Amino acid sequence: MDKLAKIFISAIIGLGVIATTVNAADQSTDKAPDFTLKSNSGDNMRLAEQRGNVVMLNFWASWCGPCKQEMPLLDELHKRYSRAGFTIIGVNVERDPEDAKRVLRDIPVSFPVLFDTESSVSKAYDVSAMPTTVMIDRDGKIRHLHKGFKPGYENEYRKQIKQLIRE
Amino acid sequence: MGVIDWTSHVARRTSHAKTTILCRSGFSPSRLLMHGKLFDGLKADLQRTEQKRATCDVRRATIQTVLCSLLLALLSFSATAATLPEDRLDIMYHAYKGGGATIDGPSVLVRKKFADKISVRGNYYTDFVSSASIDVIATASAYEEERTEFSGGIDYLHNKTTMSLNVTSSSENDYDAQTVGFSISQDFFGDLTTLALGYSVGSDTVRRRDDDVFEEEVDRQQFSITLTQIITPKLVASLGVESIVDEGFLNNPYRQYRFLDATETRGFSYALEQYPGTRNSDAVALRGLYYLPWHASVKGEYRRFADSWGIEADSVEFGYTHPWKHGLTFEAKLRHYKQDQADFYSDLFAFQGSQNFLARDKELSTFTSNTIGIGVSYELPNKLWGLAEKSTVNLFWDRIAFDYDNFRDVTATGFNPGEEPLYSFDADVIRLFLSVWY
Amino acid sequence: MTNLKRTAIALATLLTLGGCSSIEPWVKPYERQYLASDIMQFDRDPVASGYLHHVFQSREGARGAEGGSGGGCGCN
Numbered sequence: 001m002d003k004l005a006k007i008f009i010s011a012i013i014g015l016g017v018i019a020t021t022v023n024a025a026d027q028s029t030d031k032a033p034d035f036t037l038k039s040n041s042g043d044n045m046r047l048a049e050q051r052g053n054v055v056m057l058n059f060w061a062s063w064c065g066p067c068k069q070e071m072p073l074l075d076e077l078h079k080r081y082s083r084a085g086f087t088i089i090g091v092n093v094e095r096d097p098e099d100a101k102r103v104l105r106d107i108p109v110s111f112p113v114l115f116d117t118e119s120s121v122s123k124a125y126d127v128s129a130m131p132t133t134v135m136i137d138r139d140g141k142i143r144h145l146h147k148g149f150k151p152g153y154e155n156e157y158r159k160q161i162k163q164l165i166r167e
Numbered sequence: 168m169g170v171i172d173w174t175s176h177v178a179r180r181t182s183h184a185k186t187t188i189l190c191r192s193g194f195s196p197s198r199l200l201m202h203g204k205l206f207d208g209l210k211a212d213l214q215r216t217e218q219k220r221a222t223c224d225v226r227r228a229t230i231q232t233v234l235c236s237l238l239l240a241l242l243s244f245s246a247t248a249a250t251l252p253e254d255r256l257d258i259m260y261h262a263y264k265g266g267g268a269t270i271d272g273p274s275v276l277v278r279k280k281f282a283d284k285i286s287v288r289g290n291y292y293t294d295f296v297s298s299a300s301i302d303v304i305a306t307a308s309a310y311e312e313e314r315t316e317f318s319g320g321i322d323y324l325h326n327k328t329t330m331s332l333n334v335t336s337s338s339e340n341d342y343d344a345q346t347v348g349f350s351i352s353q354d355f356f357g358d359l360t361t362l363a364l365g366y367s368v369g370s371d372t373v374r375r376r377d378d379d380v381f382e383e384e385v386d387r388q389q390f391s392i393t394l395t396q397i398i399t400p401k402l403v404a405s406l407g408v409e410s411i412v413d414e415g416f417l418n419n420p421y422r423q424y425r426f427l428d429a430t431e432t433r434g435f436s437y438a439l440e441q442y443p444g445t446r447n448s449d450a451v452a453l454r455g456l457y458y459l460p461w462h463a464s465v466k467g468e469y470r471r472f473a474d475s476w477g478i479e480a481d482s483v484e485f486g487y488t489h490p491w492k493h494g495l496t497f498e499a500k501l502r503h504y505k506q507d508q509a510d511f512y513s514d515l516f517a518f519q520g521s522q523n524f525l526a527r528d529k530e531l532s533t534f535t536s537n538t539i540g541i542g543v544s545y546e547l548p549n550k551l552w553g554l555a556e557k558s559t560v561n562l563f564w565d566r567i568a569f570d571y572d573n574f575r576d577v578t579a580t581g582f583n584p585g586e587e588p589l590y591s592f593d594a595d596v597i598r599l600f601l602s603v604w605y
Numbered sequence: 606m607t608n609l610k611r612t613a614i615a616l617a618t619l620l621t622l623g624g625c626s627s628i629e630p631w632v633k634p635y636e637r638q639y640l641a642s643d644i645m646q647f648d649r650d651p652v653a654s655g656y657l658h659h660v661f662q663s664r665e666g667a668r669g670a671e672g673g674s675g676g677g678c679g680c681n
Contacts, residue, residue, distance in 0.1 A: 063641030065250070093635030122635035128357070130634040257652040263660055276652040290652070357630025391670070395647075400636040405647060409669030450669035456647060458639040466647070472667035480667040488644045496644070506666050530666055563653060569664070596660055598653045 032057075032136045033124040037091070037114035040104060045089070045114055048140070054086045054164040056157070057134040059116075059127045061092065062099035066149040067131040071107045073154040077161065078111040084165050085138070089114060093122045093130070133157070137164050249327045249354045251286040254279050256603045265567070265594025268298040288320040288333075301590060302529070305577050306423045306437050310376075314339040327354040333367070341420075344371040346387070361395040375420045383416030401458035406451070413446040424527040425577070426516040427584055434584040438519050440526045443511070448474035463489040477510035478531065494546035498563070502538035514575050515585045529590065533572040540565035542598075551603065558603040565596040647672055 032055075036046040047055070058074055060067035078088040090113035092100040097115040104113060116122055125134060129147035135157075137143045144160050146153060255278045262271035272293040280286045292315070299309035316337035323330045328351065335346040348367030354360070369387035391409040398404055418440050428436035452470040459465060466486040473479045482504040490496045509531040511524035542563035551558050568591070575587040582588075632640075639645060648654050658671040 059635065061635065061638065061641070063638060094638045096638065099638070116635070119633070119635055122633065127633065127635050130637070132634075257650070259652050259656070261656050274652055274656060292656075357632075358634075359630045359632055389669070393672075397632050397640060400632050401639050403640060403645065403647075405672065407670040407672060411669050448668060450667060452670035452672060454647060454672055456645055458642065458645055462642075462644075464642075464644040468672070470667070470670055472669070474666070476666075478666040480665065482667065490644060504661070504665060504667070509666070530664060536661075536665065561650065561653070565657065567660075567664075594664075596657065598656060600650070600653055602650065 030142045032134065032140050032142045033121075034140075035121045035124065037116055037121060040101070040113040040115070045112055047089070047136075050087060050089075050136075051140050052085070052138055054081075054138060054161060055136040056086070056088045056161065057091060057125070057136065058088060059091045059093055059122060059125070059130070059132040059134075061094055061130055062103045064130045068103060068107060069151075070131065070149045070154065071103075071109060074157075075109040075111065077154070077157060078109070081161055081165065082111075086161055086165055087111065091116050091121055093119065093127065095119070135160050135164060137167060249324060249329060249358070251280050251283065251322055251324050251329070252278055252288075254605050256605065257600055259598060259600035261599075262597040263594060266569070266592035267300040267304065268296065270294050270296045270298075284324055286322040286324070288318075288322070290316075290318045292316040292318075301576065301578065301592075302422060307421060312339055312341075314342075327358070328352070335369075341374045341376050342371065344369060346370075348389070350391075359397040361393075363391075363393045363395075365389070365391040365393075371415070373416050373420060381420065383420075385413060385415035385417060387414075388412045403456050405454045407454075408449070408451045410450075411446075411448050414444060416442075417444065417446055418442040418526075419528065422526070422528055424516055424525045425514065425584075426519050426521065428519070435515060436519070438525075440528070441524050442526060443476065443524050446474055446476055448472065448478075463487065472506075476531070478506055478508065480504065480506035494548060494559075496544040496546075498540075498542040498544075500538070500540035500542075500565075502536075502540070504536045504538075506534060508533040508573065512573075514573050527574075529569075529571055529574040532574040534570060534574065535572075536567055536569045538565055538567045554603075554605065556604045558601065561598070561600050561602065563596075563598040567594045567596065568592075569594070 032047065034046065034048045036044050039045045047057075056074075056077070058070075060071070062068075074088050074090075078086075088111040090109065090111060092113055092115050094100055094115075095117055097117060100113070100115065114121075125132070131149050133146040133149075133153075134142055135144035135146075143164060146156070255276070257274075257276040259274045259276075260271070261274060263269070264271075272295050274290065274292040276288070276290045278286060278288045294314040295311070296314070297309075297311045303309055314337060316335065318333065318335035320331055320333035331348075331350045331352070333346075333348040333350070335344070335348075337344045346367055346369035348365060350363060350365035352361060352363035355362070367387075367389045369385075369389070371385035371387065373383040373385060375381040389409065389411045391407065393405060393407040395403065395405040420439075422440050423437040424440050425435050425437055427434065430436075450470060450472045452468060454466065454468045456464060456466045464487070466484075466488070468482075468484040468486075470480075470482045472481070482502065484500065484502040486498065486500040488496065488498050509526065511522065512526050512528070512531040514527060514532070516522070516525055516527075540563060542561065544559045544561040547558045547560065550556065570591045571589055574590050575585070576590040577587055579587045643649065662668050662671075
């Protein structure tokens with residue numbers, strides 16, 4: 001009994017103690033893979049056309065609470081910095097875009113949203129968390145990567161956008 | 168009665184060899200392995216003790232491997248957030264009617280999150296029982312009673328770990344039960360896998376309505392492990408194991424067994440039941456849930472059960488859920504359950520006190536139960552004037568048919584003892600509830 | 606070898622594999638649309654399923670492993 005209790009307790013402590021730090025931002029200088037996808041306006045959109053602009057790719061899903069939470073904040077960032085050579089591109093990762101369109105009716109955004117119904121772009125960017133946000137500089141290089149969203153991340157986004165715009 | 172004695176035999180030997188202590192302790196996960204009946208058909212007879220000791224050591228090592236592997240696995244997970252249950256209010260009316268018993272009442276469940284770190288849960292549940300079931304009319308008079316249960320819990324989320332503390336307190340005029348439980352759940356492997364461990368202890372007090380002096384205790388321990396695994400983007404499966412150990416007064420203090428008695432004109436008499444003082448049970452369940460292309464889901468479930476009283480049971484269940492237009496979702500379900508009797512069960516014993524333990528509860532007999540269930544949920548369109556994110560009204564109806572293989576209907580007259588027709592009855596279960604997500 | 610032992614070993618293997626990085630989680634976060642659906646929860650209505658478990662528990666010999674907690678979506 002004692003021994004089992006010890007194992008059980010150590011397992012619990014193990015579970016509790018092993019807490020990883022949040023992987024908020026990775027530095028990277030890889031080239032952002034190019035892609036073309038259909039957007040919510042009905043037109044196709046290609047990433048390479050945005051060369052010269054700072055681009056924030058935001059992978060999201062309708063079932064993802066934090067994604068919807070950050071959506072209005074992203075919209076604010078887009079409105080504020082789009083005149084300075086910045087754009088957000090939303091990439092909805094779902095196979096069936098109907099749910100995404102419903103979310104966009106509830107939370108309208110001014111930036112374009114693309115539908116990655118075949119998951120080809122999600123694969124190319126190796127999206128491993130929901131949401132995933134990728135900051136691409138004017139030269140088309142991936143500079144920052146954010147996995148997940150928690151309130152306060154928007155300040156980090158703003159800092160990085162400002163810095164990339166100035167380059 | 169090897170199986171019954173096995174439990175006490177194990178308890179007696181606990182103090183001897185320390186090496187096998189893990190295999191014998193009450194709530195040990197390796198106890199899951201002890202009921203050879205469940206998994207390898209071994210009878211728990213005393214001659215094989217040595218062999219058991221050897222396998223126990225191997226099994227202990229296996230359990231340790233599992234735990235160590237788990238810890239290793241935890242080191243590798245990446246960071247995204249697990250979530251707490253949603254804020255939700257459920258108000259339910261429940262009713263059971265069948266076999267001469269009517270039981271109904273309300274149940275209310277509230278859940279509220281704080282700062283996405285803590286979720287608090289409270290549940291109030293009441294039963295009003297009005298019973299003239301066959302057990303009652305055979306040996307006593309119909310009765311009415313009320314049971315009230317309060318339970319509360321707190322979940323704490325840290326990264327991918329959820330820790331929960333739960334307390335439950337239930338009371339009737341002749342039975343009180345308190346339970347405290349702790350569980351921990353961890354997401355890992357890209358959130359494809361969830362492992363949950365649970366442990367709870369309970370203490371019950373048994374009384375008799377007609378006897379102020381009578382008071383007995385029951386101690387309970389429960390241990391569970393559940394592994395949930397996403398297998399494909401459309402399939403999720405779960406494997407759960409749960410062991411329960413009860414010690415104390417486990418009888419229903421009113422229930423009586425039947426024995427042949429030539430001095431009675433009807434040919435039999437009744438006497439108070441005698442149960443063993445220990446019960447160890449293990450259940451293992453495998454479930455699967457699959458998404459169908461037309462936006463519907465099917466669920467399958469198999470459960471195997473065995474306990475130290477010699478009861479073995481299997482159940483299989485299939486469910487189908489189909490969202491329709493206008494916020495309607497339909498559900499259908501089939502369930503089949505079959506069990507073999509407890510070793511000390513008999514419909515009719517040869518004479519009074521013919522063995523150490525005697526019971527004639529139909530719950531311990533050999534029987535099958537078949538359930539067919541349907542349900543409908545309706546999502547209210549107006550979101551309760553902006554107060555709620557979502558709200559639904561739900562109605563579920565289940566029809567259960569119980570067919571006993573060796574429990575006879577003693578209310579049938581004109582039969583020799585032991586030749587009465589076998590008992591069977593149907594029950595209807597209604598659940599009507601409002602759910603509000605806020 | 607008993608069934609349970611086999612299960613335990615399979616479980617240990619699975620967990621060990623989970624612990625080494627050679628096997629990647631094969632269902633990606635962007636493939637969770639169906640799993641996130643309401644109808645893909647083992648226990649959609651805890652108050653209702655809890656009651657039904659209670660109904661069966663008090664009339665059948667078997668108890669335990671009814672399920673009722675733990676979803677696997679890992680959504681949000």
